[in-house]
Amino acid sequence: MRLLTVSVLLATTALAGCAATSASGPASSKIEAQAALKIEPVKTNGGKTAGLDYALIDINSAVLNYLGDTTSTTIAGSFGGGKGGIPSLPLGVGDVIQVSVFESQAGGLFIPADAGSRPGNYITLPQQSIDREGNITVPYAGKIRASGRFIDEVQKEIEERLANRAIEPQIMISRLTIRSAQVAVLGDVNNAAKIQISEGGSRILDVISEAGGLSAPNVESYVTLTRRGRSARISYNHLIATPAENIYVAPNDTIIVERERRTYMAFGASGANGRFEFEDADLKLADALGKAGGLLDSRADPAQVYIYRTVSRELLVKLGANVSKFQGEAVPVVFRANLRDPSTFFVASKFPMQHGDIIYVTNSTATELYKFLDLVGSVPSTAADVSANARSTRLNIKNF
DSSP states (O other), rough: OHHHHHHHHHHHHHHHHHHHOOOOOOOOHHHTOOOOOOOOBBTTSSSSSSOOOEEEEEEEEEHHTTTTTOOOOHHHHHHHHHHSSSOOOOOTTTEEEEEEEEEEESSSSSSSTTOSSOOSSSSOOOOOOOTTEEEEEEEEEEEEEESSSHHHHHHHHHHHHHHSSSSSSSSEEEEEEEOSSSEEESSBBSSSEEEOTTTOOOHHHHHHTTTTTSOOOOOGGEEEEEETEEEEEEEEHHHOOGGGSOOOOOOEEEEEEEEOEEEEEESSBBSSOOEEOOOOOOOBHHHHHHTTTTTTTEEEEHHHHHHEEEEHHHHHHHHHOOTTTOOOEEEEEEEEEEETTTTHHHTTTTOOOOOOOOEEEEOOOOHHHHHHHHHHHHHHHHHHHHHHHHHHHHHHHHHO
């Protein structure tokens, strides 16, 4: 009977302890125990968990020399045309043209002898569109191939076909409407549309302007030019600042303007944790820390401010690093800023932030010590409660 009583009391004590440390969900041990399959990280020979290797780089003035330009692609370099002349536009299907035939004197094929008073020895044929087969029709000359050819080529062929019928014929072709030389402008513009290319030449910014301009902030806008299966993408601000990138567009080009909200995240002992928008065209590390509330005096270690970022393999090579341990062109890098060093503040004011960066501010050693002391301070009260429970249990057994 006494054994039964002790068992009940011990069970009651255990349940009381469970109530004191209740949780909002299952314990990690129970989750692991009930899993049908458990996949754990593979460990290397040195006992290190195999994961993503990264490089640690201390921020200094030498590093800044390789971080200023974040432009990875160039439109002019991909397609050319930044400094070239105005591209010629050949005739194409759907273009509306008008053909005028001049003869040296009346009495010819088109100008009758009794023409009377007229402004000149010529006749203007009705307007016509280049048909689906790419042809136009001229009386007495028949069907003429026009699509894909330049105006002077078509004029010359018509003159040759009429040479034996008309009196020294001269042909003039006027293109009234260009429908074959258009550019599609899509995305974050105010009036997405197909824009007709001017015969005087249209550049990227020209057609974006004709589409109503941007509907998103300049700093968050990126322009992609697609031509014959190839694409290149740059920021809108870089396009404006670099005239060579503002190249002439070509027929059937597609220009897509996209808004990309540039954000970074801040964790650890910063004044505020979470995701923050750049809002500025050229956000620096010092500005980013300020937007995140700076460093907490009571917790942060100013010497251990980290920026997590993926950089190109080429950057590490320029810094003289051994990149043999890394595979691929993208390398995970952790930049470290020691803000206990006064000169690092100047570097932080020039260190450019990039979209997707993660700032992590570590706790100071003293903060971790305080946490430990708080834990130690809570042990006596817990031990006293256990002793009291034990004495109460003994008294109940004796009384029984």
